[in-house]
Amino acid sequence: MDRLSEVFSALADPTRRAILARLAEGEATVNQIAEPFPISLQAISKHLKVLEKAGLITRGREAQWRPCRLDAAPLREVADWVTGYQVFWEERYDQLSEYLKRIQKEH
Amino acid sequence: MDRLSEVFSALADPTRRAILARLAEGEATVNQIAEPFPISLQAISKHLKVLEKAGLITRGREAQWRPCRLDAAPLREVADWVTGYQVFWEERYDQLSEYLKRIQKEH
DNA sequence: AGCATATTCAACCTAGAAGTTAATTAACCG
DNA sequence: CGGTTAATTAACTTCTAGGTTGAATATGCT
Numbered sequence: 001m002d003r004l005s006e007v008f009s010a011l012a013d014p015t016r017r018a019i020l021a022r023l024a025e026g027e028a029t030v031n032q033i034a035e036p037f038p039i040s041l042q043a044i045s046k047h048l049k050v051l052e053k054a055g056l057i058t059r060g061r062e063a064q065w066r067p068c069r070l071d072a073a074p075l076r077e078v079a080d081w082v083t084g085y086q087v088f089w090e091e092r093y094d095q096l097s098e099y100l101k102r103i104q105k106e107h
Numbered sequence: 108m109d110r111l112s113e114v115f116s117a118l119a120d121p122t123r124r125a126i127l128a129r130l131a132e133g134e135a136t137v138n139q140i141a142e143p144f145p146i147s148l149q150a151i152s153k154h155l156k157v158l159e160k161a162g163l164i165t166r167g168r169e170a171q172w173r174p175c176r177l178d179a180a181p182l183r184e185v186a187d188w189v190t191g192y193q194v195f196w197e198e199r200y201d202q203l204s205e206y207l208k209r210i211q212k213e214h
Numbered sequence: 215a216g217c218a219t220a221t222t223c224a225a226c227c228t229a230g231a232a233g234t235t236a237a238t239t240a241a242c243c244g
Numbered sequence: 245c246g247g248t249t250a251a252t253t254a255a256c257t258t259c260t261a262g263g264t265t266g267a268a269t270a271t272g273c274t
Binding site: 009013015039040042043046047050063064065 | 235
Binding site: 136137138148149152153156170171172173 | 222223
């Protein structure tokens with residue numbers, strides 16, 4: 001699986017996006033991360049593994065805790081990819097689109 | 108399924124991203140879209156349905172053709188979401204991170 | 215009408231995602 | 245050492261994604 005697909009796939013789950021939002025506020029242990037969610041700790045552990053594989057988090061070791069922290073580097077790749085389409089949602093493009101439609105009708 | 112998850116999920120497939128890239132060059136019929144791919148037309152048809160459900164393409168009707176065209180609006184939502192993390196991959200943040208580490212060690 | 219082309223629908227298969235519970239590993243604490 | 249806490253691993257279930265092939269639908273052409 002290519003990198004971008006892996007990142008998009010990791011981001012496609014609201015629980016995982018919520019985890020990233022939590023980590024944006026700072027490091028947290030697995031239990032701390034799991035606390036607000038209505039699912040089992042094991043399920044959270046799996047989500048963390050997915051995020052780690054996608055490069056979105058890194059995990060350290062402190063005694064029996066595995067503090068997680070955000071690594072936003074892959075998000076930059078997402079941003080780079082998506083801005084390639086920026087022209088298509090901008091005003092400018094809508095105007096261009098309208099213009100092309102008008103031209104086409106005139107012929 | 109929430110909108111953003113649906114869009115991320117749609118983008119998590121390289122074939123679908125390739126389809127979007129193709130449509131960025133202009134409208135295309137299903138057959139035209141399918142042509143470069145080594146999978147069946149039906150599989151492409153399914154991918155298109157996913158993209159349509161995510162709001163990333165729209166489909167018209169011209170005789171027996173269903174021309175597809177890109178709709179980048181959902182990509183804007185992706186861009187908006189991801190830029191919320193921009194600070195975490197920027198230089199500024201790395202410096203802040205280093206600074207915080209240094210402070211912490213000094214105590 | 216009858217055939218060709220474009221596209222979708224239906225049924226099916228297989229692999230993987232997301233969750234569960236139960237058991238295991240690892241580290242600290244008394 | 246024995247118990248507690250933190251986290252992962254294992255085994256299992258259920259559902260869905262992505263692919264296949266074959267049949268159906270819709271439109272254009274002669």
